[in-house]
Amino acid sequence: MSRPQKNLQESLPGIDRIVQKFWPEIRKQGFLLAVSSFGLVVEIVAQLLEPWPLKFIFDHIIVADARAISLQIPMLKGANPMVLLTVFTLAIVGATALRAAAAYIGLVGMSLAATRIVTDIRAKLYAHIQRLSLSFHNQAKSGDLITRVTSDTDRLREVMVTAALPLLVNSLTLVGMVGVMFWLNWELALIGITIFPLFLISTVRITKRIHSLARQQRKREGAMAATAAEAIGAIEVVQALSLEGMLESRFSRQNQKSLEEGARTQQLSAGLQRTIELLVAIATALVLWRGVQLVLQKAATPGDLLVFITYLKTAFKPTRQLAKYTAQIAKAIACGERIIDLLDTVPDIQDLRGAIEAPPFQGAVRFCNVSFAYNPAKGILQNLNFEVQPGQRVALVGPSGGGKSTLVSLLLRLYDPLEGQILIDEHDLREYKLESLRRQISIVLQDSVLFATTVRDNIAYGSLGATDPQIFAAARLANAHDFIMALPQGYDTILGERGATLSGGQRQRIAIARAAVRKAPIVILDEPTVGLDNENEQAVTEALERLTQNCTTFLITHDLTTSQQADQILYIEGGKILERGTHSELMSLGGRYTTLYQLQVIIDSDRSNQEGSYVLKA
Numbered sequence: 001m002s003r004p005q006k007n008l009q010e011s012l013p014g015i016d017r018i019v020q021k022f023w024p025e026i027r028k029q030g031f032l033l034a035v036s037s038f039g040l041v042v043e044i045v046a047q048l049l050e051p052w053p054l055k056f057i058f059d060h061i062i063v064a065d066a067r068a069i070s071l072q073i074p075m076l077k078g079a080n081p082m083v084l085l086t087v088f089t090l091a092i093v094g095a096t097a098l099r100a101a102a103a104y105i106g107l108v109g110m111s112l113a114a115t116r117i118v119t120d121i122r123a124k125l126y127a128h129i130q131r132l133s134l135s136f137h138n139q140a141k142s143g144d145l146i147t148r149v150t151s152d153t154d155r156l157r158e159v160m161v162t163a164a165l166p167l168l169v170n171s172l173t174l175v176g177m178v179g180v181m182f183w184l185n186w187e188l189a190l191i192g193i194t195i196f197p198l199f200l201i202s203t204v205r206i207t208k209r210i211h212s213l214a215r216q217q218r219k220r221e222g223a224m225a226a227t228a229a230e231a232i233g234a235i236e237v238v239q240a241l242s243l244e245g246m247l248e249s250r251f252s253r254q255n256q257k258s259l260e261e262g263a264r265t266q267q268l269s270a271g272l273q274r275t276i277e278l279l280v281a282i283a284t285a286l287v288l289w290r291g292v293q294l295v296l297q298k299a300a301t302p303g304d305l306l307v308f309i310t311y312l313k314t315a316f317k318p319t320r321q322l323a324k325y326t327a328q329i330a331k332a333i334a335c336g337e338r339i340i341d342l343l344d345t346v347p348d349i350q351d352l353r354g355a356i357e358a359p360p361f362q363g364a365v366r367f368c369n370v371s372f373a374y375n376p377a378k379g380i381l382q383n384l385n386f387e388v389q390p391g392q393r394v395a396l397v398g399p400s401g402g403g404k405s406t407l408v409s410l411l412l413r414l415y416d417p418l419e420g421q422i423l424i425d426e427h428d429l430r431e432y433k434l435e436s437l438r439r440q441i442s443i444v445l446q447d448s449v450l451f452a453t454t455v456r457d458n459i460a461y462g463s464l465g466a467t468d469p470q471i472f473a474a475a476r477l478a479n480a481h482d483f484i485m486a487l488p489q490g491y492d493t494i495l496g497e498r499g500a501t502l503s504g505g506q507r508q509r510i511a512i513a514r515a516a517v518r519k520a521p522i523v524i525l526d527e528p529t530v531g532l533d534n535e536n537e538q539a540v541t542e543a544l545e546r547l548t549q550n551c552t553t554f555l556i557t558h559d560l561t562t563s564q565q566a567d568q569i570l571y572i573e574g575g576k577i578l579e580r581g582t583h584s585e586l587m588s589l590g591g592r593y594t595t596l597y598q599l600q601v602i603i604d605s606d607r608s609n610q611e612g613s614y615v616l617k618a
């Protein structure tokens, strides 16, 4: 209540904003919209004509002496009453048939146009969400985003057809009817519209409240979807930690609130409808009271009165519907606004103006004074400087949270540095189109994400358009071909969501095949062997060896035995490179790397002794 005027004022520009934003999509359906609009206009005219045959029957046939004051139609003078009756009764059927046909064309055309428009909007929204930067996605809730793509867009379509369209037709009919009423008898017309101000006051007041409730409810539905998606996405953890009860009660609190808001909206809307019905009854009574007097004074005909009463009843249909559909339209506006807010979010990372296709990289990488922070309050990487020659292997080591993954995500341009430059072959990353930059970098993560599609597609996602021989070669390189062939449908086996039907090592090998098919000169490996058993680790390590042959490789690892083979080791802690060099250089330095290494040797030998054998690879 602190913003009394805001809701209604907001709702109208809301429609304007939605139309403006989606004008290109709407314009594309111009022809369909024009045809259906024509249908609507014919429907409105037919509706205005509907009571007229009845008026003529009253004035010309039943009450014959009213002809003197009735609308004079020369053709009708002296005509046989039975012929007239036949003509007028046929006209009643004709007007209704015309209205039905026109309404059909209007409705079908509009539905089709609305479906096409919303399909386009949905595609645009989905494409946009996928391109939004990680800095956005880190904050956003995936369930809420999904609601916007699926149900928010659908509500727009539904409302266009089931609420906005009838409302438009009826509002125009109302204007037409008021015009005809004034033309027939201004005094009765004035009486008829006296209830308008009352109607406006009650509608505006209640609509405002419905609108804000609808918005709140929509937001809550988004939050509910987010809670559910989060829990279902992490169901393993939820069950392992026995969080079901807590999450259920959080969900049910939101669910309950949403229900209450929904019920309140319905209640307000139902109340408004009843108020309007009462107002219409009052208007009809007033018109009848004065109308009959006019008829008796021969200042109007019974047919005129008939047209008036019919019009009053029909004319207030749109107002009744306005009340009925207010909630729906307000909701749709809120949905539209949510969609637009998302579309208006500009990706932080996008092609700069004048960005060019990256040429095939040699693979030289240089970080010059690079600093970065996820949020300005907390710096993560501080003034990093290092250089990597083409084909070199760089190991990034150091304690967790030091900034290793952040460093490689800058190389992929998932984020831009706050200061400094990252150069590939002596050119700033930002000079290149994102897609052409990322196409030349392969990545294998600790827990590789596979998609719920065939093994073949999962590998081909590394390089869209890869042929079967390329896919098979990549799978062989990744030590994956044999186990794939042993799957029930080989390469056509459909994987469970996130590759859940495979073992960790198998998932990693498919991810390596996906990286291999890309044939990228730069490879990023983020602890790819962590959590694998010995046998799988060996197969994966072998595959990685082959994958990284002749590639500039960044390997994030906690296993300092693997980092020994690196051409260069960066020891990163607290967002800084504290030590840099080859294994022997760093060992002779006797600093943190040496300490970490010695610690690991002790831990590994302890573990091996427990297992009864000494398998330190060093």
Ligand code: ADP
Pocket: 138, 374, 375, 380, 399, 400, 401, 402, 403, 404, 405, 406, 407
């Ligand atoms: P490492 O890979 O060395 O373990 P990370 O690069 O993952 O380290 O993390 C470095 C720091 O950045 C940590 O303090 C971590 O909390 C923070 N961080 C990582 N990712 C994000 C993110 N998406 N948003 C905010 N902070 C993050």
